[in-house]
Amino acid sequence: MTLxxxxxxxxxxxxxxxxxxxxxxxxxxxxxxxxDGSLTLGLAVSGIMTINNQSILGLVLAxxxxxxxxxxxxxxxxxxxxxxxxxxxxxxxxxxxxxxxIMGASNISLIGKESVFKxxxxxxxxxxxxxxxxxxxxxxxxxxxxxxxxxxxxxxxxMIRATGNNEHMVKASSINVDFIKIFTLAIANGCVSLxxxxxxxxxxxxxxxxxxxxxxxxxxxxxxxEVLFGRRTVTIGIIxxxxxxxxxxxxxxxxxxxxxxxxxxxxxxxxxxxxxALSIPTIxxxxxxxxxxxxxx
Amino acid sequence: xxxxxxxxxxxxxxxxxxxxxxxxxxxxxxxxxFVTLIGTNGAGKSTIxxxxxxDILPDKGRIYLDNEDITYEKEHKRARKIGRIFQNPMLGTxxxxxxxxxxxxxxxxSKKGLFGIGIKKEDSEFFKKCLEDFDLGLEDKLKTKxxxxxxxxxxxxxxxxxxxSTPKLLLLDEHTAALDPSAAEKVMNITNKIVxxxxxxxxxxxxxxxxxxxxxxxxxxxxKGKIILDLSGKERENMTVSDLLKLYENNSNDIFDNDRxxxx
Ligand SMILES: Nc1ncnc2c1ncn2[C@@H]1O[C@H](COP(=O)(O)OP(=O)(O)O)[C@@H](O)[C@H]1O
Ligand SMILES: [Mg+2]
Numbered sequence: 052m053t054l055x056x057x058x059x060x061x062x063x064x065x066x067x068x069x070x071x072x073x074x075x076x077x078x079x080x081x082x083x084x085x086x087d088g089s090l091t092l093g094l095a096v097s098g099i100m101t102i103n104n105q106s107i108l109g110l111v112l113a114x115x116x117x118x119x120x121x122x123x124x125x126x127x128x129x130x131x132x133x134x135x136x137x138x139x140x141x142x143x144x145x146x147x148x149x150x151x152x153i154m155g156a157s158n159i160s161l162i163g164k165e166s167v168f169k170x171x172x173x174x175x176x177x178x179x180x181x182x183x184x185x186x187x188x189x190x191x192x193x194x195x196x197x198x199x200x201x202x203x204x205x206x207x208x209x210m211i212r213a214t215g216n217n218e219h220m221v222k223a224s225s226i227n228v229d230f231i232k233i234f235t236l237a238i239a240n241g242c243v244s245l246x247x248x249x250x251x252x253x254x255x256x257x258x259x260x261x262x263x264x265x266x267x268x269x270x271x272x273x274x275x276x277e278v279l280f281g282r283r284t285v286t287i288g289i290i291x292x293x294x295x296x297x298x299x300x301x302x303x304x305x306x307x308x309x310x311x312x313x314x315x316x317x318x319x320x321x322x323x324x325x326x327x328a329l330s331i332p333t334i335x336x337x338x339x340x341x342x343x344x345x346x347x348x
Numbered sequence: 349x350x351x352x353x354x355x356x357x358x359x360x361x362x363x364x365x366x367x368x369x370x371x372x373x374x375x376x377x378x379x380x381x382f383v384t385l386i387g388t389n390g391a392g393k394s395t396i397x398x399x400x401x402x403d404i405l406p407d408k409g410r411i412y413l414d415n416e417d418i419t420y421e422k423e424h425k426r427a428r429k430i431g432r433i434f435q436n437p438m439l440g441t442x443x444x445x446x447x448x449x450x451x452x453x454x455x456x457x458s459k460k461g462l463f464g465i466g467i468k469k470e471d472s473e474f475f476k477k478c479l480e481d482f483d484l485g486l487e488d489k490l491k492t493k494x495x496x497x498x499x500x501x502x503x504x505x506x507x508x509x510x511x512x513s514t515p516k517l518l519l520l521d522e523h524t525a526a527l528d529p530s531a532a533e534k535v536m537n538i539t540n541k542i543v544x545x546x547x548x549x550x551x552x553x554x555x556x557x558x559x560x561x562x563x564x565x566x567x568x569x570x571x572k573g574k575i576i577l578d579l580s581g582k583e584r585e586n587m588t589v590s591d592l593l594k595l596y597e598n599n600s601n602d603i604f605d606n607d608r609x610x611x612x
Contacts, residue, residue, distance in 0.1 A: 206452075207462035209445075213453045216442035223440065223510065224454045225427035 056181045058304045062297030063188035064253055065268060067195055067246035069276070069292035072269030074199070074239040077288060079232065080215040084139030084266055085124045088146030089117045089240040091262035093247025095153040098161055098257030106167045110248045117244020118237040120146060125233030143262075150259055157259040166252035184253070191249060195242065196289050203285040211235050212285065243269070264318045271321050272296035274328040349549050350377040350400070350517055355409030357395055357573075369395045371573040373409070377517075382543055382550045382564030386557055391570040393553045397519045400551075402426050413516060428457055431510030431548075433503065433523040440506025443495030447486065447505060450494055451475045454509035478508055482538050500531025504538055511542050518543065520552040536563070557589045571600045 068090060075083040093113040100109025120142055127138035151157065172183045202208050213221045214231045221228050243265070251257040273288075276295025280287050303321075307314055357370040369392045377383055387393050398404045400411060402423035411419045418426050433440055441450050452467045452475075472490060479486040482504050486497075494502060503523060511518065520539065524532035540563065543550050554560050560567050567584055569577035569592075576599040579587060 204466050205463045206456045206459065206466050209449055209453050209466040210456065210462075212445060212449070213442045216444045217439075219439050220442055220450075220506075220509075221453065222424045223427050223432055225424055225457045226453070227424050 053181070054304050054308060055301070056185060058300040059297060060181075060184050060188050060253065062300035063185075063192040063293070064246055064249045065272065065300065066192050066293040066296040067249065068243050068265065068269045069272030069296040070196065070199060070289055071239040071242035071246070072266065073273045073288055073292040074242070075236060076270065076273060077282075078203075078212055078215050078285060079235045079239075081128075081135045081232070081236070082139070083121075083124060083236060083239065084136060085120055085142045085146075085236070085240050086139075086243045086269055087262040087265045088143035088150070089120045089244045089262075090247035090250075090265045091150045091257075091259065092116050092120055092146055092153075093244035093249075094251040094257035094261050095150040096244070097248030098159050098251045099153055101161045101164045101166050101252055102159065104165055106165055106170065106252055109252070110167065110245060113248030114241040114245040118241035120244065121237040121240030122233050124240070125236040128236075129229035129232050147259070154257060154259065159257050161252065161255045161257070164255075166255065167249075168252060188249070188253075192293060195245070196293055199242075199289055200286045203289075207231075207234075208285075264321065267318070267321050267325050268299070270325045270329075271299050274325060275299050278328070349379040349381070349414060350375075350551070351412040352376070352396070352400070353410045353412070355396075355399060355406045355411065357392070357399060357404070358407050361407070369573050370399075370406075373573075373575060375568070375575065377549050377551065379549055380547045381566060383552070383566045383568060384560040384564050385551060385553045385568050385570060386555065386560045387570035389555075392573045393570055394521055396570070397432070397521050397551070397553065400517070401430060401432050401519060429516045430519060431515035431517070432519045433506050433510060433521065435522040435525050437499040437502040437506065437526060440509065441494045441502050444493060446491050446493055447479075447497075448472055448475050448490040450505060451509060451512065454512050458513035478512070481541070482508075484534065498531065500527050500535055503527065503531075503535050507535070507538060507542060511546060511548065514546050515548060518548045518550040520550065522553050522555060525555065557592060561587055561589070561592070569596060569599075571596070576600055
């Protein structure tokens, strides 16, 4: 039971990361590596703010800080013409120093501080602690998902989807493609950073190395969701990223508990899962081609 | 309306591949005029359109649209005033989005605010009415992904998209060349209809000389980066394809290369 509850908590928190990655990777069709840095940025900002008794403001600032980080990547890509992958790496790398600067140490503890979880535990005194945590995680995740689902139905949302699909057409429709890309990278990284912000307050610490492998985790959530729901509308995409994140956590928790592999193998296993899943379309294609070559009509 | 003044374009300047693509183009289009542009492969036809559209900048000369100097204006900014369709039907539409979503993106130019609802009910109805006029059965496919449509249907949608908020100028770069003959004819009919109904000043590139003479009000021939013929009125009406080819030979001092010109 604790295993399932714990996976739900973490799954819902990382679902925000999944949504952010889904938006850049699938909707905007740009692989964005900023996430490794922006998740830690969220941990750093929210951690420091929580230590200063401003946990809710900390989450808001984490989102805003992530937006700024995403805009930097967006600027590098559009205004300075740097390759999208390299732009993300540059921002991520720079953020390492920024995050250390914010935290003042490579690890800070929030134990005993008034985190959002603590605030709601006090407010909903009678309830079990784990249930309160579940409610907080669920509400945050629900609100963020709903906002993004609504957002993608607006005119700007449509423009973002079109930019990811056919940039040329968007330009021809007199829309500033650079602005669209910068804006989208900003909100996506804001979402990733919010995920980190919530995580810090949940686990009561922020660590400079928390972000390592973040992009892969986000991709894994997106891909697991797609296996279940298929690739359809953005609404379904966002929901499936959330569900994918929860399932990913359950799988990991089960695998660790039954000692299928030691915990240090986690990142390798995640990378292999994502690598295999992403290569499936190509593998399918080459099997088809081989059949054609052999069989003919 | 559109005024091109002494425009020059050199590609790969200062390298062994240096190519003088346009050598002093002067051209003026009157409001509502429908001009066809012909010329052999590599004559510089698309280059003229890309300069007007803003993908590339001229090395010399000016381009004015309604007395406004647009020579160096940003591509997406002038897109508000200039509609464009290309030969490749893939370029004008987003394949993974539905017909109405594509139209809504184009229609957003004429709407204020980014956070309004993307597709309102009245928008859908408006799109449907526009598509009914095309007679391609597209009015029942508003929710179909554009990637599933034929090239002709995609090109028709691209046409509607670039004219849905009426542009000052419409540029068509061999927009029916990649279609099968019956689709090409349908798209050409739709083009004529839209251009005439909305009275849009239009410049159309075609490699079909017969079509060039039959469509619109004026025909211009380009050769090696220069305008060598400008036909309109009676002279154009009485012109046959073979007359035109003779004129071309005289004016260009070149043996005619009928590689791409279709003598239909
Ligand atoms: N971006 C470019 N870079 C270098 N050369 C170009 C470029 N665009 C066009 N050209 C050259 O300019 C000449 C005219 O091209 P274009 O205008 O496309 O001809 P067309 O009349 O067939 O449309 C061609 O020789 C072409 O190779
Ligand atoms: Mg051309």
